[in-house]
Amino acid sequence: MSDHYICLIPAEPDFIPGEESQAAAVALIQKTWNLEKSEITPETDTHIVFRDCGENFESVHCPHCSAEMEIGHWQALMDQSYSDENGFTISTIQTPCCSKSTTLNDLCYKWPMGFSRFVLRTVDPGYEISDYLLIELESAIGSELRVIHQMY
Incomplete structure (x- = not known):
């Protein structure tokens, strides 16, 4: 359960x-x-x-054009933004679909x-x-x- x-x-x-x-x-x-x-x-x-x-995870989408982000690309962005000493840094990233600026926090996650x-x-x-x-x-x-x- x-x-x-x-x-x-x-x-x-x-x-x-x-x-x-x-x-x-x-x-x-x-x-x-x-x-x-x-x-x-x-x-x-x-x-x-x-x-x-957790298990509710379905997908990650661009907040600008709603394109679904490839999970491997999202995981690479997560890895780049994380360190054991400082946790996550919330810096600007470029979306791979429409090349617009956003942050990992502002991506559209299904489920949130x-x-x-x-x-x-x-x-x-x-x-x-x-x-x-x-x-x-x-x-x-x-x-x-x-x-x-x-x-x-």
């Missing part, structure tokens, strides 16, 4: 909310989904980390994935995050959030 999680990450990879903001977001999820506090984990990493969707230093991870309650809850969480955290559904 697979494990399912929902990860909420700031749209800006370097953004880290304060402890009060993190606690407010945890309390919102706890109240809305009736979860135990131990089922909701705020994590802050020293460096930018790639937050994948992204990069961050902060993540709020919770067990999947079995239903979608409502627009209202997402707005409330973004207000509590102080940043636009990206929702990642992980399955392992």
Whole structure:
């Protein structure tokens, strides 16, 4: 049986909310989904980390022309942007399809994935995050959030 999680990450990879903001977001999820506090984990990493969707991964697309990116090319870009000492650097890349500038974080991932230093991870309650809850969480955290559904 697979494990399912929902990860909420700031749209800006370097953004880290304060402890009060993190606690407010945890309390919102706890109240809305009736979860135990131990089922909701705020994590802050020293460096930018790639937050994948696990078995949900399907494809990577250009944010400009929507062309699907070859996985080997995407993996090479990921390798170039990563070091054991510094994690990922979010620098400008050129898309192979239309030669426009973007970043690894701004590529269109099916299912959503992204990069961050902060993540709020919770067990999947079995239903979608409502627009209202997402707005409330973004207000509590102080940043636009990206929702990642992980399955392992």
